[in-house]
Amino acid sequence: MLTIHAADELRYGWDEDQEPVKDGAVAVAADRVVGSGPLAELREEFPDARVRRWPGVLGPALLHQGPLPDAPTPRERIHAVLKLGATAVLEEYADTPELRAAAARNDVIVVPRGTAVRRPAAFLGIGRADLAVFEYDETGGGTCVATVCAGRLVHRRR
Template identity: 55%
Template sequence: MPVSGGPPDQPVPGDGGLLPGWAVLVDGARIEAIGPVEELTQAYPMVRMRRWPGTLGPALVHDGPLPPAASPRERVHALLQSGVGALLAAHLTDPAVRAAAARNDVAVLDAVRPPALAVGGRADLAVFADDGRCLATVVAGRLVHRRA
């Protein structure tokens, strides 16, 4: 199959950065393949494709307090809108906020790790516009934010 990405859990070129012209094949909560858009569309012609006018990259890891908002759900959603797919456990001391993060499948980490896309890894990714705005966020294979 003509796709890039290497063996499971090995990061792809870009090593945590943006991957212009690349795509990700997601199966459930995991990344099945990563490669240039043309290669993936040829290798998987029957798969439904979502396109955004930005650049693909891994979802971000938020290292800090959550933004203020009226409810725990809105606090988590504010991060999803910015392309975040993981939070540090140290900043989730409020049980209601932790529950809101869990309902959205946001990864909770004990320590910061560099964001990366990897074949066989969890499908946490985002699409960013040229000005840095997040256009779409996917967490554990599920679209949790898209800008209209």
């Protein structure tokens, strides 16, 4: 089923100077991005799509660049990363077979050593649907509202 993820604002990258798209959205089919831009345009292009509206800013999912959060099991450690808006981890922190297996089961990318740590935006063109939505407070701190990993909604704040 095609899903449109929409938010108050869409960003194509988190550290870019590019102007955000107000009332922006990303269309996702299976595990791929099939369109992005203003919500109104995507609704016209995909009239039968389900629309999920999120409060905050929608953009590419993050690369978790440090140690994985502590948790009782490898699965819970990977889920803790997804709750932060990340869908990729560095290999040196997924350092056991159990962590790598948990990452693989959840479609979390394990970035090999020596790879550039900056991950490109997932939806510049047609790419894997790795998205995150953050709600920002007045201090500039952000809380992850939702994470989409390979097209699947894997975290949403209740």
